[in-house]
Amino acid sequence: MGQLFSGTSQSEALYSSFTSYFQKFKAENKIISQGIITLIELYLTLGDLQQAKDEIASALRELTSTPLNVAVIGESGTGKSSFINVFRGVGHEEKTSAPIGVVETTMSRTPYRHPNIPNVVIWDLPGIGTTNFPPKDYLEKMKFYEYDFFIIVSATRFRKNDIDLAKAISIMKKDFYFLRTKVDIDLENEKQCKDTFSRETFLQHIRSHCVNMFKKNNLDVPPIFLISNRNVSDYDFPILKVTLKNKLSTNTHQNIMFSLSNTTEATIERKHNSIQQFIWLEAFKDGVLMTNPVVDILKDSDVEKLKMSLNNYRVLFGVDDATLEFMAKDSQVSVEQLRKIIKSPYLLETKKRKTLEGMLLKYMERSASANGGLLKSGLYFRKTYYLELLFLDTVAEDAKVLLRETHSRN
Template identity: 60%
Template sequence: MDQLFSDTSKNEDHRDLESSFTAYFKKTKKESKIIPQETIDSIELHLAKGNIQGANSVIRDALKNIDNAPINIAVTGEFGAGKSSFINALRGVGPEEEDVAEVGVVPTTMRRTPYKHPKIQTLTLWDLPGIGTLNFLPKDYLEKMKFQEYDFFIILCATHFTKLELDLAKTIRLMKKNYYFVRTKVDTDLDNEKKCKSRTFDRAKTLQQIRSMCVNTFCQNNMDVSQIFLISNRHLSDYDFPVLMDTMIKDLPAQKRHNFILSLANITEPAIDRKHKSLQQTVWLEACQAGILATVPTVDILMDHVEKLKEKLNHYRVLFGVDDASLQVMAKDSQVPVEQLKKIIKSPYLLETKKEETFREMLLRYLEKLALGNGGLLASGVYFRKTFYLQFLFLNTVTEDAKVLLRQI
């Protein structure tokens, strides 16, 4: 009889886990999922059969693929198009930091040059010489530049796209790769137009004129009008830079989206939210992999768990740019004392305890906070191990800190 009750309880746990897993990934938009749909289907099938070990094996492999999936982005364009500045902006690297892509007044790129992202080691941006610089035909140029290694190409210009660049795009398309036309330095164009026509200046009209000039170039070269992204490397939240990032995320394979999303700068609140949702998926997957307990979580937590939690919290702070080093840079750039920035955020103090408060009491307090803020998660009938409750709390707090700092500066 005891065995019967035990088996029944296990089956109920499996069904709870399956329904929660299915519900969670159903509400996640297709373009935001960090694992392929066929992988999700496989996990659900294992859970439906009560095969927890099989589900955990698929999840383990999926997480490993996410961690190790290389992302290679090719950036090309003629001298003066702003390639180096664009690469530095994508990497979140300032002009005087180490390993910065060199920006100068003479051509600096005569061969392809790799730049690793400082936080996401699987992401590499490749600075390619302009096709006109090497005087190659598009196909020869792509072979010389090892085009098969890249996930997609970004073609930059600061004035108008040349026939060589349009022919290059056609060849990239024939080779079944994605490319994006990016018109840089639109802020400079707007400033110049405003100086010339101070009384009649119309920002929207000027931007439309820039876009129309690019479209006309496509038409004159018998090429389908492609989407054109107007950006400023100095003001990333303005113009089409956020749209460009969204488009690239959607076009990437699911397992490569996660690290690319984490690499992006906190230029808008939607960008921060996207980072939060992506990391939330990894916490769910890790929690499922670790196993689900069908009991209310206990608070008997070992000190090695505490150290792991500290590492996880610091990891989130680095990814969201609210760690001590990032705060120092932010304070310098915004000319605000770093202590002032630290006063308006909460994550640095999450694991601090008062002398009279034990870690057990602190954990209970955090679980209570989490229950209030995430009732839907806790009310689902599935209870994660205690460490995962805290990971969600850390993630939510760090996300809010990033938004608070964005508004402040």
């Protein structure tokens, strides 16, 4: 191990590693097409490492530039357009704002760019169930299959159309958030009707009702947010803003992951495999791998990038702090209890734990035969890529642990 290769033998080793790695995946689970993989393999057999590297770079650019399409849906009058304006930080009277009013104002699906989140397109869809858009025609007219992620907006009470939309999204195996708007009005009405009143009890009652409606209809319970578009510093709106921005800001090469909810361990594994492929391709592109043992020193800038990657993986797999809060509410346990059974939040807290170097060595030993047999052929990633793979494995395992825990409590 660690010997230097001639150009030809290095290409042969790279070809063998690249081919054996991608043979592990079925066609539908590969993040780049088989045609691109075959082309890269051809350049490697010809000894043209630069062309192979350029082809990978081009495929990665295409993945990262793909826009994320987010559909905001629900019945007319629930506050969809108002939510879009508030989330984008745009005043209702500005030219780029979504039109709002007491009558139906959105008559066609309309795209809006978020000013601070690149490659994200938020679509304001007309209300379902009106005379203009009856449910039986709605999905086809709104081109439901084109969106990567959905936000269902509801108000006043849970309706059949909310369930029908959730079922359609679930059939497509895509993710969604559920927003219950106008809770300030609900609270005011409740105060006037009752002699004794508890804000927290009432809000928990609304949340529990939403949870029960999803379960009653055999649907996985999505993240539920109780908000007011008029009081954006109150209720769940602050945490919704942070959670949604984190989710949408995650590198757009992972957009395909929004279509995979953590409903089973198999879907978590599919998500893990897809992101692992991306890390592997990035590592391959970055200098077409190394032919010496991993001796590069981690710099402060490397650690900062690793922190960002770890946070992104936690968001994608639903083990970030904001999602843990919602899991805790739904499961009626403390956040601390959930944090105790997972490992990823502590990966970079090394004072009382193994150092990054120690974690890296242990991971390399454990995965010596993985990733296309790279170590067997004497080829190496930089340390940062091994650590990214370690972080990804840990976060994916955390997602499985939390899935088992929440299912055992339901």
